[in-house]
Amino acid sequence: MSRLPGVGRRSAMRLVLHLLRQDESQTLSLADALKTLRTEVHYCRECHNISDTDLCEVCANPRRDHAMVCVVQTIEDVMAIEATQMYRGVYHVLGGVISPMDGIGPRDLEINSLLERIGTQDIKEVILALSPTMEGDTTGFYIFRQIQNLFSVNGKEKVMPKVTVLARGIAQNDELHYADEITLGRALAGRTEMK
Amino acid sequence: MSRLPGVGRRSAMRLVLHLLRQDESQTLSLADALKTLRTEVHYCRECHNISDTDLCEVCANPRRDHAMVCVVQTIEDVMAIEATQMYRGVYHVLGGVISPMDGIGPRDLEINSLLERIGTQDIKEVILALSPTMEGDTTGFYIFRQIQNLFSVNGKEKVMPKVTVLARGIAQNDELHYADEITLGRALAGRTEMK
Numbered sequence: 001m002s003r004l005p006g007v008g009r010r011s012a013m014r015l016v017l018h019l020l021r022q023d024e025s026q027t028l029s030l031a032d033a034l035k036t037l038r039t040e041v042h043y044c045r046e047c048h049n050i051s052d053t054d055l056c057e058v059c060a061n062p063r064r065d066h067a068m069v070c071v072v073q074t075i076e077d078v079m080a081i082e083a084t085q086m087y088r089g090v091y092h093v094l095g096g097v098i099s100p101m102d103g104i105g106p107r108d109l110e111i112n113s114l115l116e117r118i119g120t121q122d123i124k125e126v127i128l129a130l131s132p133t134m135e136g137d138t139t140g141f142y143i144f145r146q147i148q149n150l151f152s153v154n155g156k157e158k159v160m161p162k163v164t165v166l167a168r169g170i171a172q173n174d175e176l177h178y179a180d181e182i183t184l185g186r187a188l189a190g191r192t193e194m195k
Numbered sequence: 196m197s198r199l200p201g202v203g204r205r206s207a208m209r210l211v212l213h214l215l216r217q218d219e220s221q222t223l224s225l226a227d228a229l230k231t232l233r234t235e236v237h238y239c240r241e242c243h244n245i246s247d248t249d250l251c252e253v254c255a256n257p258r259r260d261h262a263m264v265c266v267v268q269t270i271e272d273v274m275a276i277e278a279t280q281m282y283r284g285v286y287h288v289l290g291g292v293i294s295p296m297d298g299i300g301p302r303d304l305e306i307n308s309l310l311e312r313i314g315t316q317d318i319k320e321v322i323l324a325l326s327p328t329m330e331g332d333t334t335g336f337y338i339f340r341q342i343q344n345l346f347s348v349n350g351k352e353k354v355m356p357k358v359t360v361l362a363r364g365i366a367q368n369d370e371l372h373y374a375d376e377i378t379l380g381r382a383l384a385g386r387t388e389m390k
Contacts, residue, residue, distance in 0.1 A: 167364030190362035
């Protein structure tokens with residue numbers, strides 16, 4: 001128990017004593033739920049999002065726009081974008097970003113499967129929704145280059161999809177002068193016209 | 196002393212004892228500096244930024260682009276934008292935003308003087324660099340409407356300047372899934388193409 005994140009020795013002891021004290025059936029059903037968690041939960045074969053089924057709810061939904069793929073790092077990012085209710089396309093979960101410091105290279109991520117999707121399906125836009133960090137930018141640029149290579153080598157009958165990145169700028173309700181210089185500079189450079 | 200912000204009774208006492216203990220000339224020079232602060236510091240007659248002189252350093256600089264005016268709420272915002280080293284135009288400090296809850300209307304801000312500048316000078320772009328809050332947006336929209344009115348009533352020989360707003364989106368180094376839904380939604384809507 002004490003190996004769980006955020007659970008120290010003392011809280012582990014408290015949890016164990018609680019599990020012993022409560023009704024036996026409750027502890028057994030928790031044990032079953034944990035087993036199910038590891039054996040039944042799968043990842044979508046298409047986008048690598050978490051899923052009960054072979055194809056996740058988003059990928060299986062015919063009303064989503066399958067020509068638009070949003071590339072994210074984690075399942076949490078899928079949830080965050082779904083919560084905006086502003087996205088009607090599908091996803092592709094990389095599982096992280098390229099980070100030589102942590103020993104994570106392109107092969108440790110779902111980049112090849114993304115390129116395969118782009119190469120074989122009719123995709124019009126790839127949205128790179130990665131972290132606004134150096135690692136995120138590097139990964140995005142790597143993917144962009146790989147997509148370019150894919151379309152410069154393979155046949156020219158297919159048009160390369162548009163590759164877009166999320167807008168950088170001031171976050172909603174932030175104080176302007178608390179924004180860091182890079183964010184403020186980017187917000188200034190990316191300013192939009194009022195109509 | 197204890198009336199200064201962040202200075203409680205005990206720290207006030209500590210400060211006073213320090214002032215008494217140190218060399219007399221130092222305390223007197225502090226007193227002079229405080230007097231100078233209130234009597235010598237002025238606000239620029241053009242942009243209402245803080246200034247030693249009648250016209251502030253930015254407004255007086257012929258190498259700045261005087262056809263581009265960045266509208267901000269406070270002097271802190273001027274400093275933050277200057278720190279990005281990405282802006283070569285001039286400023287206009289409103290002194291706040293419209294906020295009916297706090298009893299602040301358009302007349303309490305430097306909006307009329309802004310409209311006068313726009314009406315009489317040759318300004319090509321007005322950048323509204325206001326807080327990404329409801330009050331900031333309201334104030335920006337109010338100013339935009341006032342500028343439109345200015346050019347629909349007065350003669351048509353002058354072209355209305357372009358009015359732009361800072362980009363909204365994900366702040367640099369923020370975690371994507373920690374961004375609020377509005378920010379993430381705006382970043383998605385305002386995505387830009389990679390080239």
